[in-house]
Amino acid sequence: MDGVRMAVISNRLNVVVEAMMNTVFRSSRSGVLNSAHDFSCCIVSADHELVMGAESLPIHMMSGPDLISRAVLRFHPEMRRGDAYLHNSPYNGNSHAADHAMLVPVVDDAGVHRFSVLAKAHQADCGNSKPTTYMTDARDVYEEGTLLFDACRVQTDYQDNDDILRMLRLRVRVPDQWWGDYLALIGAVRLGERRVLELGDELGWDVLQEFVDEWLAYSEGRMRAAIAELPAGRLSLSTRHDPFPGIPDGLDIKIGVEVRPEREEIEVDLTENVDCLPNGLNLTESTAATAALIGVFNSIGEGVPPNAGSLRRVRVRLRDGCAVGVPRHPHSCSAATTNLADRVTNAVQRGMAELAEGIGLAECGAVIPAAAAVVSGVDPRSGGRPFVNQIFLAVTGGAATPWSDAWLTIFHVGCAGMLRRDSVEIAEMTHPIRVSRQRLVSDTEGAGRFRGAPSAEVEYGPVGTSMTVAYGSDGAVHPALGVRGGGAGGLTRHLRRDRSGELTELSSQGLVELADGERIVSITAGGGGYGPAVDRDPARVQEDVREGWISPRRARDVYGVALREDLSIDEAATALLRAEPASARPPSQAS
């Protein structure tokens, strides 16, 4: 197949997955989908290869759809048109239990299974024992309490299987909201199915199969070329997650990365890590592999289509029964898309950055702070109806790159900035809350030639009611590191403001009950910087001061730029400051 025809067909499949995305976004009911965009849509081949994904959260997508497709086929060897499968088992290919994946086989008129279309969406609630979709402290899946669906057929002949849907209605909080989201998912996969069927009829299924082979080969070729340009290297990386329930001293994670440009491949080894933990932080097969893959793609993936072809060039070694690998039932993987996964991704891209200039990224800030908590309670404005949903206020966390300051609102490295933010007005309209403050915190950026994102400060509380706020944030002890001499980003912090205005420190994770009039203060993580801060263009430092990103004092102490009262640059004093040996300056850490 020539490059023209391949481009044509890839474009058409991309239009299909984008149309699926639009359906979920516009018609879903919970804020985590219809405001924050926490979902993904893709097409996999009948033999389980990721062919085309809409650009969305990479932690959902790079490895996962392949595993889910395999899992469904294992239990249902005969794929029939009109079937739809709900799957969220973390032990069988899903990311984590809160992501409900809906898979529909695309079966041609002759009854041959050609492709599957998938839509995966983070639920506002998934039936956990507590009102949060991230049970970081759950000792096991029983304490987690989630409802698990292991390749369950929810539609046959395009008709709902009410038995399963009734179970869900009884076990998720706010069932009408869930039902609306279910309809949105079904709408998306049915739309995708119809469009792929039309395409097959028009072009011929053999042509589509030929396309898949060549498209994946093309993508693999792009990845080969990208790896071939890298310096060879073997990296032994380590990173440390903060103390959490089940890991009172925190957790060291070890990652081996081997870059083999001569063989045009990269291997990431996650096997040298601890066994599954007695908490909800365990990764799944999908998120452990994907976390490593995102680190690689963030470093070198520009222009490479992320699909089964390009992923062949990155081998991720995982171990069964490992917290950073393939989990074993009944260990909980409730927070498998964020905490440890982000640690892996950040360490990989940091390691790649140390290989040479122009590769990799600094580390992104850790999550999930209360600024993006799952909030729940009853809404006095609607006569006491219950509500539960993840809100998405200001979470920054972007990492500096070899070419530019951080993308400010990256949120966390696993979502790559694809999550949208709630507007304060929508958050206040849909929940009985008031956001009293939301702003950047100056002097918290990872300093550097290019700077990481500063922390954000968000303060909110219930109005006319009490409310449960569930969150669990890494990064209160171990910040996002800079690379190639860049500084670390600001730490996370949580406080309660009582009715008199007094502030008390809160734990980094857990469920907090706020009474009417109380508020929670969430300081989110900053991102790491790239390159030495004293290499930053003084004009940019001057601009940072003028615009309030940093103080004049930090400009002098960390960036070595002296500014006069009127913020003009004192060239002579700057030259002197920058001539000082690095040891004479305070470390370029966030204050």
Added chain:
Amino acid sequence: MRFAVDTGGTFTDLVIEDEGHLSVHKSSTVPADPVQGILDAFEVAAAERGCARRELLERGTMLVHGTTRGLNAVLTRKVARTAFLTTEGHPDILLLREGGRRDIFNQRQPYPEPYVPRSLTFEVPERVGAQGEVVRELDEEAVAGLAARLRRERVEAVAVCLLWSIANPVHELRVGELLRELLPDVPVTLSHRLNPCVREYRRASATAIDASLKPLMTAYISGLQGRLRDAGFGGRVLMVTSAGGALDAGDVAASPIHSLNSGPAMAPVAGRFFAGLDTTAPMAIVADTGGTSYDVSVVRDGRIPWTRESWIGEPFRGHMTGFPSVDVRSVGAGGGSIAWVDRGGLLHVGPQSAGADPGPVCYGRGGTRPTMTDACLVLGYLDPGYFLGGRSALDIEAAREAIRTQIAEPLGLDLLEAAGAVHRLATERMVGAIEEISGQKGVDPAQAVLVGGGGAAGFNTVAIARRLGCREVIVPIMGPALSAAGALISELSRGFETTFRTTTEAFDFAGVNAVLADLADRARAFIAGPGAGAVEASVEFSAEARYPSQVWELEVQMGAEGALDAEGLERLKKAFHEVHRDAFAVDDPGSPIEFESWHVRARCRITEPVLPEAGTGDGTRLERDIYLPGVGTVAAEVWRLEAVPVGAELRGPAIVESATTTIVIDDGAVFTRRPSGTIHVVPGTGAAAAAVPAGGAATGRGGK
């Protein structure tokens, strides 16, 4: 006599309607002094008519003007020094935006700067809650202090957007009053007045952009009016708006954001008109092909759709305004789009463009990278000696060489195949844009007529229609100046809206009817004021609604009736479920419906539209070899547009060309010249469409 003037990036188009006769004139745009460009266009028209410019202008009763002046000012940041005032605690609204990103593994894209810098953002001590309750009283002394600070900062415009001013504007209004007292010479925009939509970022963004344009647009408009008056024009000056209508120039000066996206908004107005004139299809897909972009909109049942989500600049990197404007999707594929082969051997067309300078290789102005236009020249679609009516010859050898070395050799194709591949790929990118918007609007392209506008439209309009299964294509005689033509037939129109929430579970008939009555009054006042003397006036009501806990509303039409009873509500409910099913493939008929806002649009048709009239063609034609992908090189009849006999059924392969456009009629297509001058084509399927997946384009999403 009426005039329409569209100031584009390269040309200023003037359309004159004179006692039932339409004429088009072009002159170069003068970027440093666009009014001069307009006067030049009148000079050209006067010369062609053999009269003095003053004489021509004196005969005019109305001038409808479209300009990208405001848009360019925003994109290049050449706007007033603007301050942003917002609720204390929330200074970073314009910086934090609404999240989202594109092209996630490209780490070279810097995060966008806020439209107003943080150093010119000021917090106002006050707070209104989500239900409109005053949570914290406005500190008026603090506002006075801010005013003094703004004076010191030499601020030239002020944007005020307080949280929940749409639920209760009391604080925003008071801030506006205080600023008027304390800074009487500085223009102010209040967010709830300008754009009463929920979501503070987009409302703030619209407010900031509007305020920042006021000094500039006020000066531009008064200069335009003054110089037109001095040159002899005594009529009314209207300006086209992003909503696809027109407003008095003075109203646009007061709210310049109205004109910001007006450029692409006019093509659907003209497209709807010609689709109604020359076809009976209930739906029209209107495409406008420019040098760098392909703009698409869908007109259904004569209604031009609007959106709150058009971006000024690139998605996620430009500015979202939330301001209602005609829903036009754009892809970076036009006549100047550059074709290139990546390292993996995949062909791409765009989004980079050679623009007007240096332009395609064949222009011989220094362009070295092959474009769509170069491909069409190589394919024989363009006559190198008749470009712009022969005013400028094209260098076909340079185009061949660029395509041979940069496309054909890397792909292992021969020259014509390579040029055909570029054409197919560009076609496919355009088809993708149409599929995206028609899918979202629930429109089946097979039921629609495709209207091709813009100078580069004719290269592949028939190919696009085939790929989409459209039964009809029209290229109107005014097609190359579709925007100016749209401006001439646009209606004076203005929308009014009120946020008023209620649900079908406890529908507040009295409240809604009071809102509708108020909207009806405002619409009537517009019709009686600016619309006085209109040939025909109409109002149309609509509501924005959603299922509970959805946050994106769908628009439901309510017709001309500005009151709701139980029966009307049932109709409205039914209509909402249908709209939802059309848009998303599912509905939830058992669910209650929440209504968010109520709208009315008043339209005043100022004059009877004049129908263009074509002369009868003399039937002369030439012949030229052209290459059609999937068919090969064929001898095609080449017609000058004015020579095509009216009403005769003719067959492709053929080329119909004029000084401003070239229409490729594929093998197997049937075309007719209508009495209006429109070329009407029944695309058929043709050997080409059957043999290849006609179309072609695209960059795989990771492949940029």
